[in-house]
């Protein structure tokens with residue numbers, strides 16, 4: 113009896129999938145135990161399990177590559193073999209694999225346990241990034257205090273991990289080469305299945321840059337009004353510590369004193385949330401209800417039992433928000449040190465979007481349990497938040513009083529707050545991996561890590577450090593994703609495609625019509641639209657089983673990323689900013705910084 117070789121291969125994949133799923137579950141449980149409770153024991157256990165898993169992967173890989181999978185007719189088993197044929201960091205020697213794991217864990221531990229002294233009380237030196245330093249950067253209006261927190265955080269985090277990072281770069285590149293990639297940047301970019309992906313991203317940035325520059329010029333003027341000439345140069349880059357965020361990546365925390373039309377109903381509902389006694393749990397339940405209203409999945413009981421939704425006392429943990437799939441189609445968790453603010457309500461939706469994606473593709477083979485590309489995974493929750501953040505929806509859930517109206521000035525205020533989060537973020541998201549790609553490719557060497565970071569931050573974001581920097585500093589290491597080896601261009605992709613998804617779902621929900629200006633995109637709320645939910649579910653269930661243009665086409669009918677959705681959404685704001693900046697004679701763009709970075 114001749115067995116069809118493809119049938120045999122399919123059977124092999126089924127066995128492989130069962131073994132991979134079991135091992136991925138064990139490895140994820142050990143990773144969770146470490147991230148949720150940083151101790152030598154939990155670290156050692158995590159390292160042991162991942163070393164053992166790497167050994168298995170390497171042995172299995174030798175078996176897998178014996179199959180002539182490129183010759184198979186069935187595109188699905190070809191795709192599964194293709195994914196299994198990339199061994200990853202397990203291709204390193206056991207010793208180097210373990211070293212790389214240790215380096216990243218050590219950088220994460222230093223970052224997550226870093227403490228800073230209070231500006232006003234030098235004896236209080238137990239301030240963590242979350243929640244204390246985040247709140248200082250958000251709330252302080254004293255440039256000296258802001259500069260202290262900004263500088264001391266970098267002293268306690270980035271500066272401490274520079275040598276580990278250098279070694280991490282070398283080992284990451286070595287692993288990439290063992291997988292037949294030129295360097296780690298090419299290895300990271302394989303997930304986008306497009307050899308011109310970096311050009312695609314550059315083209316998208318060129319499309320949105322004019323809008324960013326208008327926002328930048330307006331915000332700079334308002335900061336100049338508040339802090340004066342000797343703090344803000346009206347034609348220069350914006351000092352990074354004044355923008356309400358430790359990395360100047362989103363600027364929503366300076367909304368209150370830069371709002372275009374003051375005296376309107378405040379759309380920042382943080383105060384109202386606190387007044388109504390919102391708790392982190394209630395924020396997650398509100399988010400779950402939104403997904404369920406679209407006929408998407410509710411959270412399984414295990415989610416509420418196993419998740420960590422508030423910072424636990426009495427132990428060190430990685431507070432950076434994360435959503436976890438334990439690869440057994442049953443156990444899904446979020447770990448987040450949630451605080452009660454409007455911005456955090458959106459982060460809650462962001463994380464719940466990851467869980468929803470896990471739930472929708474939980475029937476897929478392990479190798480397909482991922483986003484169509486990493487940007488898709490980052491976009492799901494944000495698409496929901498685009499509806500939730502509308503004044504119309506906030507009134508529905510009682511966070512905005514129903515008397516407030518959407519007059520043109522209130523609309524500008526709303527789009528301005530959205531712009532401080534979505535538009536301001538784009539150049540930051542681009543720079544993080546522009547810098548890392550150049551480091552992996554050897555264009556940026558370790559003797560110039562920091563000054564090249566600030567060159568890119570100045571060039572694309574038009575920001576500058578509050579004080580001079582040197583190569584003693586290592587400011588990229590003050591950002592979680594850089595020390596945790598999490599690629600970042602996924603967020604740039606997400607902030608573009610989420611508006612394409614939003615537009616398509618709004619049309620499906622009958623909430624937006626390009627030809628009907630009484631239904632503008634920025635007022636769309638897909639809440640309770642099972643039609644929109646069913647359409648989104650069709651894409652989410654695919655996981656990474658098909659190239660991402662196929663997944664995008666299911667929802668949007670398009671096969672390309674394009675910024676038209678974002679530009680359509682922000683059109684009223686863009687027009688207003690151009691008129692306002694013209695009125696005040698704003699200089700669009702920025703002169704070079706007068707801050708130095710000494711190599």
Ligand SMILES: C=C(C[SeH])C(=O)N1CCC[C@H]1C(=O)O
Nearest residue numbers: 361432433434459462463603
């Ligand atoms: C909330 C998460 C976990 Se995937 C996150 O890291 N985000 C969400 C948006 C940008 C990026 C960041 O915080 O830098």
Ligand SMILES: [Zn+2]
Nearest residue numbers: 462466489490
């Ligand atoms: Zn995310």
